[in-house]
Amino acid sequence: MMRKEFAELYLYAKKLGFITSVFSPIVSMGDEILKAFIASLPFNIETTLNAATHSKYKEITKTGLFKKHIQNIKVLLKNKIPVRVKTQITKQNIGQIDGIKRLVESLGLDFRPSTMLHARLNCNTRPCALRLEPKKAVSVNKRYGFFDEEESRRPGQKFDIEKLIGKPENDKLLTCAAGGHAFWISPEGKMLICGNLRMLDYDLSKRGTSVKQGFYKLHKKIHGLRFKTKSKCRQCEYRLICKWCAGRAILETGSLEEPIDYFCRLTEETLEK
């Protein structure tokens, strides 16, 4: 929403038939953007609110836009525009968790906290220093709904952690759904099938390229990746429970295979709980 032509881009994407979600702090939403949302409803607007008070908001965002943020959430809701509020729980705002929950719920919305923080796409690991200690993170997840959410992702099935334990059957580096049914296009026109593994891309802006060709090429490349080192993760029986993945590893450690100590400790705590 920082771009002058946001409303025009948004309406164009809608006209092309995209199911459009907008991820934004929404503090810079003016009348023109609001009108565009009203004219053609987004699938969703997702905004992150990490504080319950002006001073905490200022400490975290380095802006004094707390009131504006809340006001804009209310404006969206008043105009029946679908909005979801997310909260990252960190060392900075753990003391306000109940206050944020009350605030979000007073707006008639669900409180959706996450304790997951990752290195930035430029490999800056500063956000990782704000992670809650694993014990605390697991207790927050348990108390505020993460475990329930895991269950609701498998309707009708009990979330059975025991079934997820076991040594990997092969040396495949990626065990996630990347490349199964979705891809992204970066602002530079590069197709990606993992948002973290940015070195694996396909340049759609070149002549003679196609979405179909790009997708299958990337799919082959990504699923052809194998462990080459004796990384602890290679044979780890907790891989399906752990938050570790090659994409997160490369951003945080500079290597596709290196374990992340925080995730090892988090996995231990999760298993205990």
Ligand code: SF4
């Ligand atoms: S980070 Fe630790 S717990 Fe997670 S897969 Fe690697 S070795 Fe296992």
